[in-house]
Each structure stands twice: as structure tokens, then as C-alpha cells.
Amino acid sequence: MNFARKIFVIISREYKISIRNFTDLLTILLFFFLSIFVFIFSIGSDKEILQSVGVGILWTLLLLSSNLSLKHYYHEDFENGTLVLIHMSGLSYELISILKIFSHFIFVQIPFLISIPLASILIDLPYKKTTLLLLSFIIGSLVLSCLGSISSSMNLLNKKNFSIGSIIVMIFSIPVIIFSVGMVNSSDNFMAILNILLGISLIFFAITPWISGVCIRLALENK
Secondary structure (H helix, E strand, O other), rough: HHHHHHHHHHHHHHHHHHHHHHHHHHHHHHHHHHHHHHHHHHHOOHHHHHHHHHHHHHHHHHHHHHHHHHHHOOHHHHHHHHHHHHHHHOOOOHHHHHHHHHHHHHHHHHHHHHHHHHHEEEOOOHHHHHHHHHHHHHHHHHHHHHHHHHHHHHHOOOOOOOOOHHHHHHHHHHHHHHHHHHHHHOOOOHHHHHHHHHHHHHHHHHHHHHHHHHHHHHHOOOO
């Protein structure tokens, strides 16, 4: 089996898993929209208030909703031995981590990306801000997928407390939310904030495979 076919087989497998767990994704999306309604009811229907805090609300809820999908990242493949089998086929744990990141981005983050315009309508967000929110999420969601890989691989080392992974995501995603919201609301230094957000994404994408690979190896050694 050549290298390209191995990659295709793994991506196809992730696609089949996402289809099998489609109800879980629908539940996460339902949580996202119900949370928006809760914020609307708690804040009120004042358009100016909703528009001023709407971007921050959506990004916070996108972060919380993304955390709900972390259990499917490595845990099941670790428990049934699939990670070892994939590694024995000739792929390093670092490359497996990269493939997991892309799979999570495509099959989890893309549905959120599609739901953002509807969510923006609910909080009466202007078209321009909605477009910038979509752009910021395309970049920032890659960071969320990378953080999901790190936290999930760390959870393999600590099976008694899975909340640690979520805490890690929450802490390190703060800069992403700050610059993403700033990019949407900024009119003067848009390109500067965009470049910073791109830099953060590239940094996390560069270090995540190595961190996840080390955690997976340690978890397998202590299994």
C-alpha cells in the first residue's frame, strides 16, 4: 500500500466514523443554537447590545461546542488498538496527529462554519461582520482542532479526569478569541490582527503533531 493510499484510507475511515457519529454532531450543533437562544433571552432583544457582544458570544459558544467533540479524537482508537495498527502500517504518530487534525477540521469545524450565517441572523449581526466572522473562524478553528489534538492526547495519560483536556483548550484558546473578535470589530488594524491570527495558527499547527505524538507514545507505553 503506497503512502497516498494510506492517507486516503485513513481519511475515508474518519469520514465513516463521522457519519456513524452524526447524531453526536447534531447534538453539539443543537447545544450551540440553544445556547445562543439562552444568551438572547438573558441579554434581551436590544439590537445594539446584541451586535456589540454578538461576535464574542458566538466565538465563546463555538469554543464550548467544539470541546464536546474531543472524546472522539483519540480515545476510541487508543482503546481498540487502531492507533497502533495505523502506526505499524508505516505512519508516524506525528503524521497520524496531522491527519486527525484535518479530519476534525473537515468533519466537525466545517459544519460549524456552515451554521455561522444562521447564528449571525439570530443575533442580528451585520453582513460585513458575518463575513469577517467566517474568515476568523476558518483560521481560528484550525487552532481549536490543534488544541483538541493536544488535550485529547494528554487525556490518554490521565484517564481519571478528562476535564483537564477541556481546561487546556479553554486556556490556550483565549488569544484566538481575543484576536478573532478584535479582527471582526476592528476597522483600522485589520491586516495586523489577521497576520497575528495566522501566525498563531501556524505555530500551533507546527508544534501540535510533536506534542500529540509524544503523549500517544507515553500513553501506549503505560497502557
